[in-house]
Amino acid sequence: MGLLSKKDAKLITDPLADNNPITIQVLGICSALAITAELKASIVMSISVLFVLGIGNVVISLMRNIIPSKIRIIVQLIVVATLVIIVDQVLKAFAYELSKTLSVFVGLIITNCIIMGRFEAFALGNGPWKSFLDGIGNALGYAAILIIVGFFRELLGSGTLLGIKVLGDPIEKTGLYALGYENNGFMLLSPMALIVVGIIIWVQRSRNKALIED
Amino acid sequence: MGLKQNLHNLKEKYKGKKIAPLFNGFHTFLYLPNETTHGGTHVKAADDLKRTMNTVIMALIPCLLFGMFNAGYQHHLATGEVEKVTSFFSGNFWNLSNLWIGALKVLPLVIVSYVVGLAIEFVFCIIKGHEIEEGYLVTGMLVPLIVPVDLPLWMLAVAVAFGVVIGKEVFGGTGMNILNPALTIRAFLFFAYPTWMSGDKVWVHDAVNRAGTADAISGETMLGSLAQNLTPSYSVSDMFFGFIPGSVGETSTLLILLGALFLIFTKIGNWRIMVSAVFGALMMGYIFNTVVDAGVITESSKFYGLMSLESWKHLIIGGFAFGVVYMATDPVTASQTNKGKWIYGFLIGFVSIMIRVFNPAYPEGVMLAILLMNVFAPTIDHYVVQGNVKKRLKRLKAKTA
Numbered sequence: 001m002g003l004l005s006k007k008d009a010k011l012i013t014d015p016l017a018d019n020n021p022i023t024i025q026v027l028g029i030c031s032a033l034a035i036t037a038e039l040k041a042s043i044v045m046s047i048s049v050l051f052v053l054g055i056g057n058v059v060i061s062l063m064r065n066i067i068p069s070k071i072r073i074i075v076q077l078i079v080v081a082t083l084v085i086i087v088d089q090v091l092k093a094f095a096y097e098l099s100k101t102l103s104v105f106v107g108l109i110i111t112n113c114i115i116m117g118r119f120e121a122f123a124l125g126n127g128p129w130k131s132f133l134d135g136i137g138n139a140l141g142y143a144a145i146l147i148i149v150g151f152f153r154e155l156l157g158s159g160t161l162l163g164i165k166v167l168g169d170p171i172e173k174t175g176l177y178a179l180g181y182e183n184n185g186f187m188l189l190s191p192m193a194l195i196v197v198g199i200i201i202w203v204q205r206s207r208n209k210a211l212i213e214d
Numbered sequence: 215m216g217l218k219q220n221l222h223n224l225k226e227k228y229k230g231k232k233i234a235p236l237f238n239g240f241h242t243f244l245y246l247p248n249e250t251t252h253g254g255t256h257v258k259a260a261d262d263l264k265r266t267m268n269t270v271i272m273a274l275i276p277c278l279l280f281g282m283f284n285a286g287y288q289h290h291l292a293t294g295e296v297e298k299v300t301s302f303f304s305g306n307f308w309n310l311s312n313l314w315i316g317a318l319k320v321l322p323l324v325i326v327s328y329v330v331g332l333a334i335e336f337v338f339c340i341i342k343g344h345e346i347e348e349g350y351l352v353t354g355m356l357v358p359l360i361v362p363v364d365l366p367l368w369m370l371a372v373a374v375a376f377g378v379v380i381g382k383e384v385f386g387g388t389g390m391n392i393l394n395p396a397l398t399i400r401a402f403l404f405f406a407y408p409t410w411m412s413g414d415k416v417w418v419h420d421a422v423n424r425a426g427t428a429d430a431i432s433g434e435t436m437l438g439s440l441a442q443n444l445t446p447s448y449s450v451s452d453m454f455f456g457f458i459p460g461s462v463g464e465t466s467t468l469l470i471l472l473g474a475l476f477l478i479f480t481k482i483g484n485w486r487i488m489v490s491a492v493f494g495a496l497m498m499g500y501i502f503n504t505v506v507d508a509g510v511i512t513e514s515s516k517f518y519g520l521m522s523l524e525s526w527k528h529l530i531i532g533g534f535a536f537g538v539v540y541m542a543t544d545p546v547t548a549s550q551t552n553k554g555k556w557i558y559g560f561l562i563g564f565v566s567i568m569i570r571v572f573n574p575a576y577p578e579g580v581m582l583a584i585l586l587m588n589v590f591a592p593t594i595d596h597y598v599v600q601g602n603v604k605k606r607l608k609r610l611k612a613k614t615a
Contacts, residue, residue, distance in 0.1 A: 184372075184407070185405060185407065186406035198384075
């Protein structure tokens, strides 16, 4: 590892698997349930969180010695809110349709537990470079789950991926639909997102028994 | 050397291996095992899991047979090949051509349900290293009886796989599940493929294929037409005997009633749950009737059809009777305490009629009511037990004071 020391690299790789914010810490579930019916929305949401958490962690870390601990939550909120507004405006300017799909959930990044959690748990006690890596790592861990869930929900629920009809046309009855296949409407409902996340947790814990709590 | 000896030998051969539960399972299912308990206290009871499950299956067989005849009858009635039956033993209903269509449509459902479900059960037992339980035998028989006759088989297979894995195996298998697996399977089908689970096409064989052609046929369920404020053309005896469209095995209240008596007589099904559920349903129905009589709801309301239905008629239409007798009484997912069973049953009846009336998309509430109460059953038990603890503490205090 030339660029990153072993310890720094761990900051990025840990949240991807064994300390994943969604499947292990079970944070940020709301958005994982709400916007994963389409893969595109999951990806955009992931990028937004990556941006907010990466920069936010650095900002908080730079200010960590001057923030009075009594009002630190308010300061953190202002930092996230500022970043989220930037994301929201950019989306509205360049991807208006998508911003309508994501609707309130971009705004709700402010209350995403992962972000406040990383500010509290990491950025307040570590330097900017480490905080940046930690932010990126956690956002990537969040993104990984969102994209897996979004992939399965869009594929099985609508028969499309990123809007492309990969399984054939359900109305014209081509591809799989000619054989009598039908889209699974349950996949588009939020409870199924919870079940998919549950299955990911199940698979992950049966592969790595150390993660099982009693 | 018979099959029994062969199985026994295989069991000995693979003892301690991962595959062992497979042979044990077959052996226990087909024969009485050779092993006996040695030393210590013996519990001598005839009602083991195998007998319990087989008794329920016996109680279900009449519903299954009736369902086959009814599938054929509804089809022939819709195409105009037979006359409407007037008495229970009418030849228009009990004939081979009806049975033939029914068998052709219903038996594949039974086979798919058992093959998929048992395969998953076996795989999980081998992976987890526990013995195969008989729990799926009943679920596998219930599932074909609570789906529409024309349901595509692959959908059933997907739903069974989902229901067995997510509804049962993740919690630890038979006896550990929170939700009734058969109803989990049906709920999955309903939310995943609503067009195959509701409407006026799916209940009669071949109606889907003929839609839009000159030979189009349709058959609305009682609940379906009542929810649209239409007056169905079936007499009370049709509803009671079961000559109406519906899911495969749930139409005949008469046979369900016989099954219920059989289950109560053999002490397999719990009479408290059945009685209190019927009471709860009558009560909710009565409340709705009173509301209609008071003039709050008039004929222009979309709830009028179901609300104005006499409360006792709710018991003989839709899946209410079937759900209450065969699924609410599931000993694993129901409340365990006697007082709890009264509350649990009452709420199932009460809530299912409420859902029936107010759910615009799908006018059958018993499935969702039972699933909801399955979730609440442990809570009910908790409060019943705590109430008893409190009562006894009070008694103790009074004695020592």
